[in-house]
Amino acid sequence: MLFRQLFDPETSTYTYLLADEATREAVLIDTVLEQFDRDGTLLAELGLTLRYTLETHVHADHVTASARFRDTSGSRVVVAASAGVGNADVQIEDGGSLRFGTHELEARLTPGHTEGCVTFVCAREGMAFTGDALLIRGCGRTDFQQGDAGALFRSVRERIFALPADTLLFPGHDYKGRTVTTVEEERRFNPRLGLDRSESEFEKIMAALDLAYPKRIDVAVPANLKCGEGAAAGQPLPGPSVASVIAEMGRQDVDFAMGEGI
Numbered sequence: 001m002l003f004r005q006l007f008d009p010e011t012s013t014y015t016y017l018l019a020d021e022a023t024r025e026a027v028l029i030d031t032v033l034e035q036f037d038r039d040g041t042l043l044a045e046l047g048l049t050l051r052y053t054l055e056t057h058v059h060a061d062h063v064t065a066s067a068r069f070r071d072t073s074g075s076r077v078v079v080a081a082s083a084g085v086g087n088a089d090v091q092i093e094d095g096g097s098l099r100f101g102t103h104e105l106e107a108r109l110t111p112g113h114t115e116g117c118v119t120f121v122c123a124r125e126g127m128a129f130t131g132d133a134l135l136i137r138g139c140g141r142t143d144f145q146q147g148d149a150g151a152l153f154r155s156v157r158e159r160i161f162a163l164p165a166d167t168l169l170f171p172g173h174d175y176k177g178r179t180v181t182t183v184e185e186e187r188r189f190n191p192r193l194g195l196d197r198s199e200s201e202f203e204k205i206m207a208a209l210d211l212a213y214p215k216r217i218d219v220a221v222p223a224n225l226k227c228g229e230g231a232a233a234g235q236p237l238p239g240p241s242v243a244s245v246i247a248e249m250g251r252q253d254v255d256f257a258m259g260e261g262i
């Protein structure tokens with residue numbers, strides 16, 4: 001399988017390109033509108049046909065490029081039915097799957113960061129794309145968008161940690177330069193959701209975070225509930241960018257200033 005991990009430095013968002021090397025059919029997971037040209041150029045250079053753009057959830061920190069890819073390449077937008085994105089082409093349910101060439105991605109609903117979060121699992125390759133449900137040594141916040149710490153705990157423990165221990169986990173964001181982890185690593189070393197934590201301990205940790213209000217949420221969420229339709233790239237969203245926070249405050253303060261895992 002052809003695989004690329006792409007990064008948006010403004011929001012510390014990962015976009016993933018997966019493709020069948022024989023049929024040249026491709027999917028993109030969690031696109032960023034400002035990176036539409038970058039990703040479109042890569043698809044063209046590699047001779048790929050984009051079949052689907054997948055959303056792990058309705059993002060609060062950036063606008064998706066899904067609608068733009070649909071308009072320009074005829075790809076279909078895939079979102080969990082529980083996310084409430086009315087104009088998505090595929091409203092995927094738990095256990096639903098998508099094919100591109102000989103490859104398959106299975107949807108596992110993993111609510112808790114938002115109600116409509118989904119983890120996409122490529123079992124044959126031993127890879128899973130967790131969005132913000134599980135970040136490397138962390139997790140997405142649970143205080144907006146119908147977030148629910150108890151639900152997130154159960155999603156991670158019962159749906160993600162239930163995958164084979166050597167499964168590679170690719171998160172929706174990382175603010176510290178890390179790119180990939182494994183089920184076993186997070187079971188052992190995740191300070192919030194590792195196996196030595198109880199659900200009540202996790203709920204206390206999440207309740208005590210006291211994160212800043214995500215300044216881009218009021219623009220990004222309404223746009224993403226329409227697959228980003230009508231949104232204009234290159235118009236900065238309100239609020240500081242990750243890059244500006246790093247420049248002013250240092251990388252260690254990004255989590256707090258941006259509202260970790262949004």
Ligand SMILES: [Fe+2]
Binds near residue numbers: 058059060113132261
């Ligand atoms: Fe998020």
